[in-house]
Structures are given as C-alpha cells and as structure tokens.
Amino acid sequence: MTASTTDEPRDPTTLELTTIELAKESMKFSAGHFTIFSADRRERLHGHNFAVSVSLTGEPDDNGMMGDYGEFKRIVLDLCRDLDEWVLLPGRSPHLILREEGPYLFAEFDGHTIPFLRSDVQVLPVRNVTVEELARHLCSRLVDEGQVLQVAPIHGLTVKVSSGPGQLGSASWQRGT
Numbered sequence: 001m002t003a004s005t006t007d008e009p010r011d012p013t014t015l016e017l018t019t020i021e022l023a024k025e026s027m028k029f030s031a032g033h034f035t036i037f038s039a040d041r042r043e044r045l046h047g048h049n050f051a052v053s054v055s056l057t058g059e060p061d062d063n064g065m066m067g068d069y070g071e072f073k074r075i076v077l078d079l080c081r082d083l084d085e086w087v088l089l090p091g092r093s094p095h096l097i098l099r100e101e102g103p104y105l106f107a108e109f110d111g112h113t114i115p116f117l118r119s120d121v122q123v124l125p126v127r128n129v130t131v132e133e134l135a136r137h138l139c140s141r142l143v144d145e146g147q148v149l150q151v152a153p154i155h156g157l158t159v160k161v162s163s164g165p166g167q168l169g170s171a172s173w174q175r176g177t
C-alpha cells in the first residue's frame, strides 16, 4: 500500500501562515478599576474578572509547528498574574492626576481626591483602564518584551480582553508595521 502524497513541488514564494488561538480558562485576572468617561464623569470603583485570549499568526516550521504553544501559554499566564488582585489606575489619563505621599497614593479627579494604599495599586501605562487599553497594554508587553517573538517567526498577534460575557476589547500587532 503506497501512501498517497502529492509530490508536486510547492511554490517556495508562497508563504504559508497558520494561527494559534489560546483562550484558556486560566488566562484571567481579577482587578479593581473605574472607567473615566470625561473630565467630570467616571464610574465608582468596582471590579471585574477579566478574561484574556491571544491569537498568534506565523510560519509553521518543517515540523509543522509555530513553536510550542505551551511556551506561549506560560508567557500569557505570567502577564495575567502580573495584573491579578490589584487596583489598576491609568498612568496616562488626561483627566486623572496621581500623587504619592508616604504609603498612600492619591488620585485627583474633577476636584476630588481619591485615596488608595500605594501597596494596593498598580499604575499602568494606559490612558484609561478599559478593555481596549488593557488589550493594548498586554499586546505591547508581548511584543516589546520580545518573549513571544523569540519562540517562533510570528507575523502578527491579537490580544482580546473581556470584562464580562459578550463584551471585549482587542489590540493587534503586525510585523513590519
């Protein structure tokens, strides 16, 4: 019995890309935040169990793999762990001024001072703690720290962050942009 394989030579110029999707139940973080809608309107402080999913597009190797997705999972889980059980504040908001005094961090918003224990807060390099900005933040960490890009020839990746069923924000990176 002969294995039926087509022996036509493949066109070496056609780049065959594949995508890995990772949306594990464990890719999540619980955090407190408030969304700022304008210079004088925001939500009260509250929390979400945020869910994260990542898709990576790249070139499979001769072994039919784009790297071990176990490595990708470990990297994403580490990023989720970094954000878990913190109050997240935006460090780049046009409407919020942050001031540290001893063990406290004060957030000035619309003439009001919101006190926090500094040890409860992570200030993120984002303009607002929204699903779209959290997705951008995680996407840039995946790219800037280069970890994912060292695992396999990745051409693009997308990070999605959901604050609850049926609502999410996403951010993408494409090689060469």
Ligand SMILES: Nc1nc2c(c(=O)[nH]1)N=C([C@H](O)[C@H](O)COP(=O)(O)OP(=O)(O)OP(=O)(O)O)CN2
Residues within 6 Å of the ligand: 035, 043, 046, 129, 130, 131, 132, 163, 164, 165, 167
């Ligand atoms: N563009 C965005 N708009 C809003 C965001 C956001 O991240 N990006 N986030 C919020 C708030 O976080 C808010 O807490 C979300 O509230 P809500 O939609 O009510 O979320 P629920 O999980 O309670 O969903 P239900 O539809 O109420 O069940 C607001 N806007």
